[in-house]
Amino acid sequence: MSAIHINGESYPLPDDPRTTLLDFLHQNLSLFGTKKGCDHGQCGACTVLVDGQRMNACLMLAFQLKGKNITTIEGIGSNTELHPLQQAFIEKDAFQCGYCTSGQICSGVALLNEMAQSDPSIVSAQQDCSTREDIAERMSGNLCRCGAYPNIVDAIEQVIALERQS
Amino acid sequence: MNPFSVQTLGSEGDVEKLNLDAQTRYLAGGTNLVDLMKHQIETPVSLVDLSEWEGASEIEKTGNGYRIGAMVTNTELANFAWREPSLSVLSQALLSGATVQLRNRATTGGNLLQRTRCYYFYDTAKPCNKREPGTGCSALTGMNRIHAIFGTSEQCIATHPSDMAVALMALNASVSVKTAMGKNRDIALREFYCTPGETPERENVLEQGDLITSVYIPAGTRGTQHYYKVRDRASYAFALVSVAAALELNEETIHSVSLSFGGVGTIPWYPKKALEILQGNKFSVQLLEKAIDAELADAKTFGSNDFKPGLLRRVFLSVMLSLAQRQKKQPGHEGALYENR
Ligand SMILES: Cc1cc2nc3c(=O)[nH]c(=O)nc-3n(C[C@H](O)[C@H](O)[C@H](O)COP(=O)(O)OP(=O)(O)OC[C@H]3O[C@@H](n4cnc5c(N)ncnc54)[C@H](O)[C@@H]3O)c2cc1C
Ligand code: FES
Ligand code: FES
Numbered sequence: 001m002s003a004i005h006i007n008g009e010s011y012p013l014p015d016d017p018r019t020t021l022l023d024f025l026h027q028n029l030s031l032f033g034t035k036k037g038c039d040h041g042q043c044g045a046c047t048v049l050v051d052g053q054r055m056n057a058c059l060m061l062a063f064q065l066k067g068k069n070i071t072t073i074e075g076i077g078s079n080t081e082l083h084p085l086q087q088a089f090i091e092k093d094a095f096q097c098g099y100c101t102s103g104q105i106c107s108g109v110a111l112l113n114e115m116a117q118s119d120p121s122i123v124s125a126q127q128d129c130s131t132r133e134d135i136a137e138r139m140s141g142n143l144c145r146c147g148a149y150p151n152i153v154d155a156i157e158q159v160i161a162l163e164r165q166s
Numbered sequence: 167m168n169p170f171s172v173q174t175l176g177s178e179g180d181v182e183k184l185n186l187d188a189q190t191r192y193l194a195g196g197t198n199l200v201d202l203m204k205h206q207i208e209t210p211v212s213l214v215d216l217s218e219w220e221g222a223s224e225i226e227k228t229g230n231g232y233r234i235g236a237m238v239t240n241t242e243l244a245n246f247a248w249r250e251p252s253l254s255v256l257s258q259a260l261l262s263g264a265t266v267q268l269r270n271r272a273t274t275g276g277n278l279l280q281r282t283r284c285y286y287f288y289d290t291a292k293p294c295n296k297r298e299p300g301t302g303c304s305a306l307t308g309m310n311r312i313h314a315i316f317g318t319s320e321q322c323i324a325t326h327p328s329d330m331a332v333a334l335m336a337l338n339a340s341v342s343v344k345t346a347m348g349k350n351r352d353i354a355l356r357e358f359y360c361t362p363g364e365t366p367e368r369e370n371v372l373e374q375g376d377l378i379t380s381v382y383i384p385a386g387t388r389g390t391q392h393y394y395k396v397r398d399r400a401s402y403a404f405a406l407v408s409v410a411a412a413l414e415l416n417e418e419t420i421h422s423v424s425l426s427f428g429g430v431g432t433i434p435w436y437p438k439k440a441l442e443i444l445q446g447n448k449f450s451v452q453l454l455e456k457a458i459d460a461e462l463a464d465a466k467t468f469g470s471n472d473f474k475p476g477l478l479r480r481v482f483l484s485v486m487l488s489l490a491q492r493q494k495k496q497p498g499h500e501g502a503l504y505e506n507r
Contacts, residue, residue: 017170017172017213018167018169018170020200039204040201040204041197041201041267041268044265044267047267050270053241053270054266054267054270055267055270055271056197056267056268056271059195059196059197059200059201059268059271060196060200060271061193061196061200063172063215064193064196064215064217066218107266107267110266111266114266119241119245120244120245120248120257120261121261122258122261122262122401125248125258125502125504126504136401137400137401138266140265140400140401140402141264141265141266141267141268141402
């Protein structure tokens with residue numbers, strides 16, 4: 001019963017209730033793709049998907065996630081095929097040091113769904129807002145110290161265009 | 167983080183069976199409480215996990231209003247309110263707070279009870295009357311750019327950080343509570359928060375063990391609505407000043423007006439004086455100025471936040487004039503100010 005599902009595998013919950021999901025990924029599962037930037041919800045480096053919704057792993061205690069399906073960067077795409085957004089990050093040069101990138105990609109993958117189902121953002125309602133401005137607002141929970149922002153928006157825009165075509 | 171034990175709440179009826187002493191905290195999304203526990207600002211010995219609470223994640227639309235379960239997330243509430251013209255200001259307030267990641271996790275009950283973002287409340291090496299009563303207030307003479315101008319005391323000038331609460335205040339919401347003894351009580355949000363006075367550690371009228379079960383928003387036409395938030399960056403920052411407003415004009419007369427201010431009060435600020443001047447009178451710039459100046463007569467600044475009265479005045483005038491313009495162009499309009507809504 002007390003299991004948590006991560007990238008399709010089930011694991012027992014940690015014994016110590018103080019363990020955050022982020023520390024659980026690192027210390028118990030050696031899944032280091034998810035990064036710790038601030039550990040206080042202020043940077044988005046630790047973004048993962050919980051039942052498809054993006055959340056900050058550093059502020060969630062793992063015991064609260066009993067029965068949930070977590071997807072980390074290791075579970076986006078497969079060993080043989082990149083997710084279209086991962087591919088777009090490479091093509092658009094959407095990172096420099098790469099520390100924020102796993103969080104950016106998890107966040108971007110959720111954003112694609114949110115925009116496809118027309119979830120509102122504070123700028124999407126305004127008449128003259130461009131898709132780029134809307135993406136920037138929706139991605140504001142992911143900081144990038146290298147300032148790769150324009151290229152990150154390019155990568156997301158490219159995948160949105162691809163999805164609209166198909 | 168200090169060690170703690172975990173209790174679980176499966177339904178409202180469980181409250182009476184819990185051990186709810188002064189060292190126990192409810193844990194909802196954890197986006198504020200877990201952070202404060204990491205900083206050792208909150209050191210509970212027991213947490214009541216609310217994540218399996220049945221029936222608390224529903225939004226119910228009744229004939230007279232909306233009942234929002236305490237565990238409804240900020241994203242769920244924002245998306246719902248987006249489709250209800252009379253709740254537009256609430257949706258805008260929620261969507262301008264935090265980030266998608268945080269809003270996906272944060273809950274309605276937790277948002278109302280989030281603690282201040284005062285730098286000194288967070289800095290455990292500095293005196294803070296809210297964190298450690300009797301130690302003094304470092305903000306009075308320190309860095310107080312983000313601090314309050316309304317409802318302050320000699321003991322504390324920290325602002326309440328919630329955007330959602332500001333909109334709910336304007337919408338005249340109330341909070342439903344289950345007490346530790348299992349009794350139900352409803353509290354008008356406008357009477358829910360306490361200004362610091364001599365007891366800045368007491369932030370609201372809840373008693374030990376009280377569980378917020380839902381928030382109720384009365385239905386009604388409110389005219390054109392807007393939430394305007396001024397902050398240090400375009401997104402992912404708390405308000406320096408915010409105005410939640412709804413205006414309904416009947417020809418030139420103010421038929422109804424709802425207002426609340428964020429970032430300026432020790433509690434989400436309900437501007438009674440301004441509202442008394444506005445309600446039922448002929449709309450004019452002079453009337454707006456008279457109203458905001460009456461409210462600002464009580465403002466007190468502390469050095470680095472001297473800019474706030476002027477900023478609030480300008481934001482208020484700008485928002486109210488835009489709302490009036492929309493009402494004149496489209497009499498009877500209900501919903502967001504934006505042109506395409
Ligand atoms: C980086 C960052 C930026 C942010 N920016 C903004 C912003 O711009 N605007 C804004 O408004 N907010 C902002 N927030 C705050 C965020 O909105 C709150 O952290 C969130 O709403 C709290 O909800 P929660 O469910 O996670 O509460 P928790 O952290 O679980 O709980 C908060 C408090 O409420 C109590 N509690 C929770 N539920 C109940 C209940 N049902 N009954 C009784 N007590 C209860 C808990 O015991 C605790 O004391 C930000 C947060 C972070 C980390
Ligand atoms: S590490 Fe979680 S938000 Fe920064
Ligand atoms: S690529 Fe370096 S922090 Fe974003």
